[in-house]
Amino acid sequence: MAKEITGYLKLQVKGGxxxxxxxxxxxxxxxxxxxxxxxxxxxxxxQEKMGxxxxxxxxxxxxxxxxxxxxxxxxxxxxxEAAKIKSxxxxxxxxxxxxxxxxxxxxxxxxxxxxLNAFKMDSAMKMIAGTARSMGITVSGKAPWEE
Amino acid sequence: MEYLEFKISCKEEFIExxxxxxxxxxxxxxLEKEDGLEAYIQEDQFDRVAFQEVxxxxxxMANISVEEGRMExxxxxxxxxxxxxxxxxxxxxxVRASFHAPKEGVKHEIVINPKMSFGTxxxxxxxxxxxxxxxxxxxxxxxxxxxxxxxxxxxxxHKLGAATVEAFDIDDWCVDNGNENxxxxxxxxxxxxxxxxxxxxxxxxxxxxxxxxxxxxxxxEMEVYxxxxxxxxxxxxxxxxxxxxxxIEASTASFGLSKIDQMVxxxxxxxxFKKK
Numbered sequence: 001m002a003k004e005i006t007g008y009l010k011l012q013v014k015g016g017x018x019x020x021x022x023x024x025x026x027x028x029x030x031x032x033x034x035x036x037x038x039x040x041x042x043x044x045x046x047q048e049k050m051g052x053x054x055x056x057x058x059x060x061x062x063x064x065x066x067x068x069x070x071x072x073x074x075x076x077x078x079x080x081e082a083a084k085i086k087s088x089x090x091x092x093x094x095x096x097x098x099x100x101x102x103x104x105x106x107x108x109x110x111x112x113x114x115x116l117n118a119f120k121m122d123s124a125m126k127m128i129a130g131t132a133r134s135m136g137i138t139v140s141g142k143a144p145w146e147e
Numbered sequence: 148m149e150y151l152e153f154k155i156s157c158k159e160e161f162i163e164x165x166x167x168x169x170x171x172x173x174x175x176x177x178l179e180k181e182d183g184l185e186a187y188i189q190e191d192q193f194d195r196v197a198f199q200e201v202x203x204x205x206x207x208m209a210n211i212s213v214e215e216g217r218m219e220x221x222x223x224x225x226x227x228x229x230x231x232x233x234x235x236x237x238x239x240x241x242v243r244a245s246f247h248a249p250k251e252g253v254k255h256e257i258v259i260n261p262k263m264s265f266g267t268x269x270x271x272x273x274x275x276x277x278x279x280x281x282x283x284x285x286x287x288x289x290x291x292x293x294x295x296x297x298x299x300x301x302x303x304x305h306k307l308g309a310a311t312v313e314a315f316d317i318d319d320w321c322v323d324n325g326n327e328n329x330x331x332x333x334x335x336x337x338x339x340x341x342x343x344x345x346x347x348x349x350x351x352x353x354x355x356x357x358x359x360x361x362x363x364x365x366x367x368e369m370e371v372y373x374x375x376x377x378x379x380x381x382x383x384x385x386x387x388x389x390x391x392x393x394x395i396e397a398s399t400a401s402f403g404l405s406k407i408d409q410m411v412x413x414x415x416x417x418x419x420f421k422k423k
Contacts, residue, residue, distance in 0.1 A: 010179035012166050016363055019318075020263050022150050022187035022218055023178035029223030034231075036224065036265045036296075040272070040361075044388055044415075047363050053170045055179070064227065076167030134208070135164055 004062040007031065011056050012074070015049035018042040032064040046070055053077050072115045075131045078108040083137050099138040105129055106144070149190045152216040153198075156183035161209035165201070172197040187218065220320075224263040234268040236277045240303065242268035245331070255306045258331040259297045264316075264324040266296035272359050272385040275410045275417035276300050279383050280357075282408070283419070285309045288354035291375060293344050294364070294386075298325035300357050302332045309355070315340030315347045344371045352377040359417070362387040366398050373402040376422045381407075385417035392416050 009027055018024055018039040028035045038058070046054055055071040083098035102125070109124035116124050122145055129139050157165060162184050166177045173192050178185040202211060222228070233243035233250070241253040244260050244267075261267050268274055280300065285307035292301040295314035305312045316322055316339065325339035340347045345368070356375050358365060365372075365384055376382050382404055384395060389411045395418065396406060404420040 012170075012177040012179065014170075014175045016361065017175060020223060021176070021189075021220070022152065022223075023185050024176055025223035025263070026218075027178050029226055032226040032230075034224065034227040034269075035263065036261070037270060040265060040270060040386070043361050044386065044391075047361060047391075050363060053166065053175075053177075074163040074167055076164045077170065080167055080171060131164065134161065135168075136204070 003065070005059055006062050007060045009058040009060065011058065012053050013042065013056060015046035015052045015054050016043050017051065018046075028058070028066075031060050033058075033060065033066050034064075038066065038068070042068070042070070049073070072112050075108055075112055075128050076135060078111060079128070079132050079135060079137055082108060099140045100132060102139060102141050102143055105132070105139055148220045150187045150218040150220065151190055151193055152218050153186045154183070154214040154216070155186065155211060156180075157205070157209040157211045161205055161211075165205060165209065165211075168201045168204070169198070172201060190217075222263045224261070228261055228263075231267070231269070234274070236268060236274055237281060239281060240268075240277055242277075242299065255303060257299060257302050257306070259299055259302075259328050260324070260331070261297050262320065262324040262327070264297045264318070264321040266299040266359075268299060271412035271415035272417060273299060275412055275415065276357065276359050276383060276385050277303055278410060279408065279417055279419050280304060280307065280355075283307075283355060283381055283383075285355070289351070289377075290355040291349055291353045291357065293356065293358040293368075293372070294360040295325055295339060296321050296359075298328045298339060300359065301325075301337070302328065302334065304355065304357070305332070305334050305337070312337055313340070313349060313353075315342060315344075317341070317343055344368050344375075349375060352380070354380045355383065356380070357383045359383075359385040362391050362394065365395060369398045369402060373399075373404060373422070376404070378422055380422050382420040382422065383417065384420070385415070387416055388414050389416040390414075392418060 020035045052073050056068050058066050058068040060066050082100045082104040105125050105128050108128050169186050174186045174188050233247045235241050239254040241250045242257045266273050280303050287310045290304040290309040290312045292314040295316050301312045301314040322339045322341045329337045399420050407421045408419040410417050
């Protein structure tokens with residue numbers, strides 16, 4: 001018989017760097033999950049993406065066991081990284097308004113595709129560009145479909 | 148250690164954006180809620196100006212409201228820790244907490260009260276490392292446990308007859324917990340140290356060097372581990388999946404260490420290397 005699911009937790013944690021600090025500790029601990037077990041697994045599974053903020057969806061079962069799925073990095077994080085590359089910003093902590101190219105938007109859309117079921121590339125790119133606009137990041141040049 | 152707690156409510160489409168922006172100003176993990184997010188940061192790492200700049204940029208667009216609080220570091224794992232089963236490793240080792248009844252007739256009983264530190268014997272890597280230790284000669288030997296967590300591996304080495312045992316961890320909670328566990332197991336003469344292997348800078352060489360951490364740390368510190376192993380001594384590594392053994396072995400081979408044993412459980416791997 002399948003185990004009964006009692007809840008879900010959505011966290012974003014840096015790859016390879018989960019530790020029992022908040023919010024990981026209190027969020028998992030209050031549900032009776034073994035925090036240390038989660039951290040060990042998460043860090044081993046995400047070691048190739050060390051330091052990148054990764055969304056993780058944790059499924060909690062009635063016997064206090066859990067499993068989790070690590071998603072692709074959020075478009076917003078990828079946009080910040082891309083804007084930094086383009087502008088060569090030496091001030092990662094400040095002044096983030098910048099621009100990215102459509103090629104960069106396409107690269108981000110390709111990374112995000114596994115989490116955007118059955119999305120067409122153009123739709124994914126429009127979505128990424130929308131997020132960029134909300135963040136004050138302009139997309140320079142003409143969109144591929146305008147050419 | 149205290150954490151600052153920010154419960155931020157905002158429009159759904161801005162949750163991801165705020166998380167990305169806050170990650171740029173020092174926050175490293177987040178809890179996503181339906182109506183916003185929760186972000187925490189150690190007080191001494193908090194840059195209020197940078198944080199406020201992020202909020203100001205989105206405050207009207209995203210309809211942001213913020214509730215700030217403060218949180219003391221406590222043992223958040225108590226719920227799990229108050230109700231788990233003891234575990235037997237083979238015929239000889241039995242690992243239990245203080246609240247479990249002792250077991251008669253066990254050769255090596257280890258008492259661990261974990262307090263948010265890693266190493267109760269339940270995780271495959273700990274289980275496999277305990278099993279490897281049972282197969283190695285300990286009598287009169289010098290052992291060091293790097294990234295010791297609860298101290299469980301060091302404790303078994305002591306019980307197997309090691310002459311001296313050293314242990315350390317980068318987490319001050321583990322150090323306190325490790326010392327409590329050492330006392331529970333008749334090792335109050337051993338004091339767990341704080342820091343990475345490079346910070347602690349252990350003196351001399353060891354017959355058995357133990358490290359159950361993770362692949363990135365092991366690869367980074369391998370050059371130090373190699374210098375710590377006596378000629379003819381052993382290096383025990385775990386904390387990685389079986390598909391990562393190839394990378395670990397490439398590194399150990401470059402330092403002249405040869406693999407003599409490998410065990411896998413639940414896809415986790417633990418390997419014993421020997422130095423010529």
